[in-house]
Amino acid sequence: MTAVLLVGWRPKAIAALRRLGAEVTCAHRPGEDDAATSEQRPHRSVRIADATNAESVLSGLARHDLSLADFDVVCSQQEFTMVTAALIGRDRAWMPLPTAIGLRDKEVQKRRIRQAGLRVADCWLVDDIRSMKVPAYPSVLKPLSGAGARDTVVLGSPAAADDARERLLGARRRGPWLLERFVPGHEHAIDGVVRDGRLHRLSISRYQSNLIRMQDGAHMLYVAQDPAEHPELYRQGRELAESAMRALGHTDGVFHMEAFRDTDGFVFSECGGRVCGGMADVMAELKFGIDLHDEWARGVLRLPAGPQRPVQSRNFAHGWLPLPAGRLVSAPSRAQIEARPGVREANVWLARGDRVVDPRSSSGAGLGTVLVEGDTAAEVEQNFGALVTWIQQNSKIDREEPTGSAVHTR
Template sequence: MPQENTSVLHIGWMSRAVAALTRAGADVTCVLAPADLKDARAAHPRLRTVVVPDQTNVEGILSGLARASLDIGGFDAVCSGLEYCLAAAAVLSDLGGLTTSATRRAIAMRDKAVQKALVRAAGVATAECVTVDTLNEVSRRADRFPAVVKPLNGSGAQSTYRLERPESLDAYLDAWTGKGPWLVEEYISGDEFQVDGIVRDGEITLLSVSRYLENLIDIHDGGLVAHIALPPEYDPDLYEKIRLLAHSSLKALQHHDGVFHLEVFRRGDEIVFGECGGRVGGGRTDEVVRRSFGFDLHDEWVRALLGRPSAVTLAPEHTAGVVHGGMNLHAPHGRVLRAPAHDEVLARPGVVHAELRCVPGWTMPDVTAASHLRAGVVVLSGTDDREVEARMRDLADWYAGQVVVAPAGESGGR
């Protein structure tokens, strides 16, 4: 796979994406924010970096490249493994004459209104929705309640709320101060699933379907953020229905080569499209998929980006006799006085991988705001999904109970 002298501009700092590019033999330049420079230098001392105030701002990126005497047209590829940087990377790719439709595809994968219109036109079931310029329009534009209000290009359920009735809008206004516009959409009931995979030449070569323990939107009510990758043989009918939806959706979004991260709902016998991103899923989705199917999504993303053959030649089999899942660790909000150590977490039943943020002196954020706010992330295994779920719930309760935070009103920490 490695091929020397391929010049790649990566927008935003993401260590695993840069590492995958480097493994592929690419000469990487990374555009990043000042706060990321220290971590980037520590992880990749020889990485060429361009520091900009906002790594999602195209004008700022072009200015930074000019300051570094770099020309966008001098790169063989422009990309990003980060959700919020995808559109900027696509615009820069178009400016460099690298791909004629990159910007259109990136917008389709980011803007929820554009995305839903495209898949609906392709015959895929999805929520009815409308955009509003001001939040004051929500109550009169929502056809029925409950309804969902979200930013057009958000992620991780941040600022995404279910409004039970028109009066619920006041709480949303208090929680979100962004500028909009917003998407107001029909609330889809039913179980939510996370779908991750690889698509090459428009054909899905790897498909991983994970069931959420609780729907993501329930995070705002204290819901647990956790998913378990289901072996295909557990529910072949579910896998087939999701494969058909994913194929039609990716075709409508013109996402023919790369990786994808999709959210769907099962409403009775129907599978309903939620959202789709042309990236590796968050948390440690990559680790769950690797342990479940034996392939690295980041490496496959790089292969598609650089036009190299995929390592996945046939639909891979799920690891026999073992089921894996990923979960966010939650803890009380406040300045941390005591928290379990890494070795303690790894010693819990089923834990095979753990990354912890929560250490004494750190300020634990309010995890009900978004799915990326967490004490840490773990990957667990078990003989079946029920055992994994039981281990997840036990671990979540144990961990949260072990964390001690300072009484409300005390400040400090980092």
């Protein structure tokens, strides 16, 4: 039995590893496993304060009389703990440390992509926001290792750049930051599996609106693109994914990439070595026959790729259910949402009294997530729009408490 140390709480990753016969120890914060099912529980929990901190993880192991020698492999499926796992795992890590860094740090990542000859936006490192100079407008300012478009700022003019600089200084967020030239193409999500350096599975979804537009109130929705209906899209996506994974040294595992498509093809945006959030995993299995968690676990355990699952001919999309910022008083239940037209499955993670994060500040904000289906892609988008309207009309939010919002200037 392979002994695995998983850094960071990921219940579906635990279940996938266990199904493949691994003995799983998970280092995670107290309470994260409260709602876990029996198959999602690790064989052993090491409760720590911060899974992104190597000291916290190593100290937690020591308190349990454990060392790295007790594990065959150290891994992560969480965005913010990937480098931690690769660092402490060393020769036992599921991926090399340079690969983990390349899949997290956006400046390092884009430099490697550019060196490989792939199309990618021009970008500039901003070590200190006080000395930021913007070479071109519009540009996008973002954290070097962020996720979900948090703290991402569109700079449309010198005045907007000055305003963003002052706001970030006021919040004591000096940097470093990454500044990149704005790319006008339509944004797509490219998810897939690599084995032995070769692309094994691929799925592509189109954002209903580019991710940055959520800061203007646009909905977060990924619409699955059928390979048979979009052969050129998949040819271009496969070409980009194979070259990008090779440039980043990501040879075994899964990936979630974002890219902008224009008349000349794809422009690389960014990429993570993990399963996408929301209900992308459910959609990938239903529409494309890809079990992303199983494929991730097989990559960790150095097992051959799994079989393709049966696929459905329906059209699917998954998205987040936005609500105004404040405190939740009431909202429809999961059962009520799943009874709405076109809803295949829903997750509701907020309860009465919980803080509702401003949906303009993060792609992961809102009441929960939903998977919608329909006979056509247009019907799927219509079902989602009607659902969001219905949820907002049937929810009550106490908006008196200030909750903050995204910095977004033009």
